[in-house]
Amino acid sequence: MKLALKSIIIAGVITIAFQSCSRKKDNFVSRNYHALNTKYNTLFNGYQALEKGRDELNNSYEDNYWELLPIERMQISEDIFLPSESKNENFSRAEEKAVKAIQKHGMNINGKEKNPQIDEAYLLLGKARYFDQRFIPALEAFNYILYKYPTSDKINQAKIWREKTNIRLENDEVAIENLKRLLEQEELEQQNLADATSMLAQAYINTKSLDSALTQIKVAAKNTKKDFEKGRFNIIKGQLYNKLNYKDSANMAFDKVIKLNRKIPRKYLMAAHIEKAKNFDYKNGDKLAFSELLTDLEEDRENRPFLDKIFFQKAQYFQNTNNDSLAIVYYNKSLRKGSRDKQLTANTYTILGDYYFDNSEYKTAGAYFDSTMTNLRTNSKPFRVMKRKRENLDDVILYEGIATTNDSILRLVNMSEAERLSYFTKYTDSLKQEMALLAEKKEIKSRNKGLNQDKNTTPFVKNRSNPGAASTFYFYNPTTVAYGKQEFEQIYGDRKNNDNWRWSSLKSNGFKSNNIANNAIVSNDSLETLQPDYYISKIPKDAVVIDSLVTDRNYAYYQLGLIYKEKFKEYKLSKTKFENLLDNNPEEKLILPSKYNLYKINELLNEGSQMAFYKEDIIKNYPDSRYAKILLNPDAANITDTESPEYLYAQTFKLLDEQKFEEVIEKSDQYSANFSDEPIQPKFELLKATAIGRLDGYAAYKQALDNVALEFANSPEGIQAKTRSNQLVQLNDTTFVNNEASKNYKAIYVFNASELNQIDDFTKRLTEAIEKANYRELTVSKDLYDRNTWFVVVHGFKNIQNPKGLTDLFGQLKSTKPFKIKRQPIAVSSENYQKIQIYKSLNSYLNLK
Structure with a gap:
């Protein structure tokens, strides 16, 4: 009976407790039960999941310090998910907890919410959706708080988060208006003030109002209680000062980050050091102190993950102090670190490519430019610019190769017989020495082949003084002796046992036979190639061949001058090529355009005397030319120059649109001859090929395109013609469809x-x-x-x-x-x-x- 009575009493108490905790009853027990359960159970677990998801977002995000940092570290994904799917399971869990809190602990009685934690649940719901990048549903959650809980203590947070969502939805003007109203009407607490002003700064950055953004980020950096935010906001403040060209103020902002030291993530500390280093004044700054700072950063073990950036900055220092050799060393050290910063890697490859380009090592430069493109986003503007630069470099490599090769041959053509014999005798002697050294290395390898033994296998040798013990004297160890002989012969070769044996004059070419070089020569059937007469006989003697070499060399110089001037803006290099061309007695058709280009280049270089020289030369010696008319009256020529190739090309192109194809062919032939070897010539030839195709069909069109591609292989029009021709081959199908x-x-x-x-x-x-x-x-x-x-x-x-x-x-x-x-x-x-x-x-x- 007692047990039954106790059970009845316990059941009654439980029933009363459950009834008193009903969501439909507005009493003290119910309110506090659901509030505590919401706060310390459901919402606690929800916020735990939210913070875990945020940590994952932060860890996966890579800041790009080459651009203005965003206020918030969150990578926007372009992947498309179904409504039931989530980008991060932690945010899904946080959302589930928020929904559970609302559904199971909400106490909406007579249209009024009695659980004071439900507004917090809606705030969690909005945050979870925001970080899951479902911004419209997130906006709905924040707006619901503003509509349903106007007296909530979370109302200001809800307003700030609503505007964060508007910024993500690119409603920057709306966010600016609402945040400004919030700052004017409310006395925000310290952290809320930092959150509001930081997001207002982001909206201003998005709308390119950098002055206004700077004002707001200052307030945010001053009021935030979170050290990592203080560090990030000050970096952004420094970047904004840099954008506005206030270097000293920017450095002061970076110094504030550096003073935080271990209170902030190491990456922020190093970013501040690097950004400040970029602002160093190489003209007035203390170079020694700056160099010591970079060295200290390099030697600090904690900075090992950032050595790629430190090495790059040291390379910049050496480059700006005219120490190119050390700069190249550190640029390469930066590359070897395998940086995750693709922009840094691309910049490094570009700088090295430009260096080798300026030093006329065009193939090496091309390789670096290729590597640059692999680190740029395909089809981005920097990628397209680099691609054009790389394609133009193909022309440079081609024409530089022609110019260098033909110059070398023509130099030999102009030598006397005695000079040729002396030149090639030196050359063949150097070949013999190289072959002798090669044979010597092979002989050393063959002699030492049997000397290598397993070092772990040491024969047992008795000690003469103690027959029961193993030998300790190294001469009694055959492995050690063999190793010593090998090392000696690798260093000194085969030496006789004479006094002063180390003298190089006593070295017997490293071999007992003095005829090894000749033996190597005979065994390789290369005796003929080691005789000067072999090379002298290859020098061209036919006048036609020599004239062809001269013509090709001169044309290469002309093309190089144009490429350096028009495509690379390397005016000094261009000037050198045109001057070399004029010094080599070029064809008449190249002289006038070369002189005019030299006039324009000297104008760009502010070389007044040389500019005047070429101007006078053209006007005096070519008075009826188009160039002379331009020089005599530049303004009129720019307006009414109906003889310019550009104007004539435009008029001919109009004829193509009017289907006057025969006239296009006739005009293109005429103008192509008039502007021979000028950049516009291949344009006329491609236009003619198009007209031929429209008139005569597939076969004639393909033949015309192939001619353009062959004759102007390295011009954009030649490349375009080759592409069109290849496309025609793929489309070659004469069968009619149903x-x-x-x-x-x-x-x-x-x-x-x-x-x-x-x-x-x-x-x-x-x-x-x-x-x-x-x-x-x-x-x-x-x-x-x-x-x-x-x-x-x-x-x-x-x-x-x-x-x-x-x-x-x-x-x-x-x-x-x-x-x-x-x-x-x-x-x-x-x-x-x-x-x-x-x-x-x-x-x-x-x-x-």
Whole structure:
């Protein structure tokens, strides 16, 4: 009985407790039960998951210090997720806990929430959705707090988070307006003030209002209680000062970060050091102290993860103090660290590429530029700029190779017989020495081949003084003796046992035989190549060959001058190439443009005397030339220079649009000859190839493109022609497709080229008839087919039968005078019409039908 009574009492107490904790009863027990359960159970676990997810976001985010840092470390993902999916399970867990708190502990009684923790639950819900990058649902959660809980102590936080979400949704103007109103109307607590002003700064940064952003980030850095935020905000403040060109103020901001030292993450401390180093004044600063600082940073063991950046900065220091050799060493040390900062790696490769380019090592420069592109985002602007630079470098490598090779050959051509013999005798002697050294190394390897033994296998040798003990004297150890002999012969070779044996004069070429070099020569069947006469016989003697070498060399110099001037803006290099060209008695057609280019280059270099020299030379010796007219009246020439190649090209291009293809071919031939070896010549040739293709079809077009690609292989037009030609090969298919399978059709009316007046009249009347019949989807064009044939084409039919009914259709028009078509149209699909035009295969199409 007692046990039963106790059970009944306990059950009653539990029932009363549960009833008193009901979400529908507004009493002290219920309110506090649900509030405590919400705060210390559900929301606690939710915030734990939220913080874990935020830590994962922070750890996976890589700051790019080459640009303004964002206020918040969060990488926006471009991946698309379904509504039920999440980017991070921790944020999903935090959201679940927030929803659970609202659903199970919410006490909405008579339209009023009695649980004081529910506003916190909605705040957690919004934050979880925000970090999960579901910004619209997050905005709904924050707005619900503002609507439902206007007296909540979390109201200011909700307003700040709402504007953070607006910034993520690119509603920067709305965020600025709301945050400014919040700062004016509310007396925010210290951390809330830091959060509001920091996000206001981010909105100003997004809208390019850097002055306003700087004002707000100062307030945020001063009021935040979190040391890592203080460090980050001061770095951003320094970056903003740098953007506004206040270097001293920027350095003061970076100093504040450095003073925080171990209170902030090491990456912020090192970032401040590096950013401050970028601002060093190499003209007035203390270079010795700066160098010592960089060395201290390098030697600090804690900075090992940041050595790539430190080495780069040291390289910058050496480069700015004209110590190029050490700069190259440290740039390469930075690369060997395998930096995760792709921008740093790309900048390093670019600097090294530019260095080797300036030192005329173009192949090496090209390799560095290739590496630069692998560290840039494909199709970004820096990538495209570097790609063009690399492609232009191909031209430089080609023409520099031609110029260097031909110069070397022509130098030999101009030598006397005695000079040639002396030159090649020295060369062949050096080859013999190299072969002797090579043979010596091979002999040493073969002699020492049997001396290598396993060092771990030491034979047991008795000690003479103690037969029971192992030997300790090294001469009694054959392994040690063999190793000593090997080392001796590798260093000294084979030496006789004489006094002063170390003298180099007593060295027997490292071998007992003095004829090893000759033996090597004979064994390699290369005796002929080691005789001076072999090379002398290769020097060209034919005047035609020599003239060709001169012509190619001069053209290479001219192209190099243009490339350095127009594409690389390397005016001094360009000037050198043009001057070398004029010193080598070039062809007449290269002299005038070279002098004019030298005039322009000296103008850019502010070389007044040389500029005046070339100007006077052109006006005096070439008074009727286009260049002379430009020099005499530059302003008028710029406005009305109808003889300029650019103007003539534009006019010829208009003829192409007007389908005057024969005239385009004629003009292009004329202007290509007039502007031979000028950059615009390949443009005219490509234009001519296009006109030929439109007139004569596939085969003629491909041949014309191949000619352009071959003759102007390294110009952009030549590359474009090669690309087009390759595309034509891939598209080479003359087979007509089934008309029924198409969705677009045309009606073709065929005219002879001699019927030009009839063509225009027919096109006009056909267009009017289509307009009056209210067929808005149909259009009319006049297309050239070949040199003797024109098409009038009606486009826009959706059925193969429609073109066949045009004759009857227009004859039945009642609103106007009937338009009678005497010619029968040819119905064709759009795909087959394209083949007809490309391959000029109208007859084949008609025979097929």
